[in-house]
Amino acid sequence: MENTDVLIIGAGPAGTVAAAGLMKQGKKVVVLEKDVFPRFVIGESLLPRCNDILEKVDLLGSIEERNYIKKRGAVFFRGALKEQFNFAETFHDGWKYTYQVPRGDFDKALADAVVKKGGDIRFRMEVNDVEFLDDGAIVHYTDLASGYVHSIKARFVMDCSGYGRVLPKLLDLDEPSDLSYRISLFTHITNDKRPEGDDEGYIWIVALPQGGWIWVIPFAGGVTSVGVVALPKVFEEAPGADDDEKLRNLLLQEASLKDRLAQMEFVMPSKKIEGYSIGVKQLCGDRYVLVGNTTEFLDPIFSSGVTLAFESAYRAQEVVGKYLDDGSVDIQKEYADYMIGGVNCFRQYVKAWYTGELQWLFFSRNKTSAVKDRVCSVLAGYVWDQSNNYVSRPDKALAAALGTLPDEERFKVFE
Ligand SMILES: Cc1cc2nc3c(=O)[nH]c(=O)nc-3n(C[C@H](O)[C@H](O)[C@H](O)COP(=O)(O)OP(=O)(O)OC[C@H]3O[C@@H](n4cnc5c(N)ncnc54)[C@H](O)[C@@H]3O)c2cc1C
Structure with a gap:
């Protein structure tokens, strides 16, 4: 049977950062990804902390060369009220900007960069089962092109399967979230009348008086991502015969967006995701760690998803590397407790929002x-x-x- 040090499930942001870090440590890594890239994923606005992590695993250059629009902060609106936060004015002396990224392109750029470094990412390979042993795990996966089932033995498994939640499902680790059930309706548009200069790349967040909020995320090249996040009743009560009309009306009802989006044209039908907030019983166990969205997903209000995916992937690969070298690491303390600290900080802000x-x-x-x-x-x-x-x-x-x-x-x- 084929052998590897670490088997990573999923080649999203968590999977590629984990792979790049482990390869830098000299570990043998196989990444199994069920999709073909590029593929659509939501989660398009990064936070400056992402740049630190990309730099640490030598992936920042491959993102910089994509010429994504620079995000220098966030502008919040509520009716006539407005407040702008600039990443150049923060208590922590970190990155002053980051990027707004169409995820199909972004995730592919990261995966391509890992492959270019010699990384072994196998696309259209779906992980179906994992058997844990004393000295590792046997991962069973299906080649979706041929239908053949293969197995690989790994000393350690990192589950970076995001919304796929492979190990939480197999090991019954899912827990309900302590956040309310919300729906997100979103699309990409053109003809967005953006602010000029450095202000163009800011994310706009518009709080709705009836509860919920809107995002406006501009990409380089003229396409903009727009979406509404709210309780189900906000969508039920919104005027419009279908989701596209409801989304359009919710966006144009807002004073701050009326002019900016007056001429917008949808470039794809609206998409809907609901009930995405989810918790988990534990972040690690014997021979595995959960990384990125597989851990816990809070809420998109502060664009924290990819940041948490990157941070957890970076931290996990450090800890797993040490574990494989001499077993001298407390994974719960060094990985899980550390991650829970950051997640709980964001949780307080989400709730207070x-x-x-x-x-x-x-x-x-x-x-x-x-x-x-x-x-x-x-x-x-x-x-x-x-x-x-x-x-x-x-x-x-x-x-x-x-x-x-x-x-x-x-x-x-x-x-
Ligand atoms: C409405 C909404 C808006 C959001 N907006 C933002 C935002 O603006 N900024 C932000 O940072 N985050 C945002 N997020 C969160 C963001 O989408 C996620 O946090 C982020 O994608 C997590 O990355 P990941 O690598 O953990 O998982 P993913 O990006 O989901 O990647 C997981 C990969 O695993 C693969 N996979 C799944 N199952 C299997 C399997 N069985 N076998 C093999 N491969 C598998 C998938 O195909 C996928 O490629 C948003 C989320 C929602 C719901």
Whole structure:
């Protein structure tokens, strides 16, 4: 039977970063990917922390050469209220920009770069079963082109299968999320009247008065991604005979988007994803780790998905490498606990966004620039910087900041 050090399931952002890191360590890696690239995936707005990870595994160059539009921050709207966060003004001294990426192209660029370094990525190979042994695991997979089933023995398995959730399903690790069931309806458009200059690449997030929010993510070349995330009732109540009409109406109802999107044309029918928030019982076990979206997916509001996929992949490959070298690593502590720290930080912000408290802070004219810079560090993905109290104790820090704001502002946000 074929042998490898590490078998990676899935060649999305988590899988390719994990593969690049392990190859850098000299480990033998096989990546099995069920799809052919490029393929459509949602999750198109990166955070600056992504650049750090890509740089560490020598993949940043292959992304820079794609000439994606630079994302220098995020602009939030609610009715007439507006607040702009610039990644150049953060508490953490990190990257000042990142990219807006059509994921079909982005994921393919990463996979191509890994293959160019000698990586073994096998497309159209679907993992169906994993048998765990004392010294590794046997992974069974189907070649989707021929229908043949193959097996490979690995000393360690990294599950980077994203929404496929291969090991959580096989090992019964899924847990319901503590976040509400939401729907996302989205598409790509042209004829987006964008701001000019450096402002062009900012993500726009528009809070809906009826609950939920809209994203506007501009790509190089003139296509823009737009989407709505909300509770099911917002879509039920939206005017329109079908999803395309509902999406169009929800977008054009917003004062901040009326002019920008007035001439928009859909370049594909709208797509819908629902109930995507999911939890997991554990992030690692004997001979496996869960990485990226297979761990826990919170909510897209802060564009944290790919950042968490990259961070977990980078951390996991370091820890798995040490484990394979001499077994001298506590994977739960060094990997799982570390990741849960960052995820829980984002969780607090996601929850505070939906209760409205974070929106109150965002749109307040009375918050200090020190508070804004610290929050902006979180928005840039630096959620492991324990010297930032908005990371180490977000609940306390946010409560303290809100305590200084005049109450009438709260009413302005929620009137
Ligand atoms: C509505 C919405 C909007 C989002 N917006 C953003 C955003 O703006 N920014 C952001 O950072 N994130 C965003 N996300 C999250 C983002 O989509 C994910 O976090 C990200 O794709 C995770 O990467 P991954 O590598 O873990 O998984 P994926 O990108 O899902 O990759 C997993 C790969 O595994 C393969 N696979 C699955 N099953 C198998 C199998 N059995 N055998 C072999 N291969 C398999 C798949 O084909 C796929 O290529 C959004 C999510 C949603 C739902």
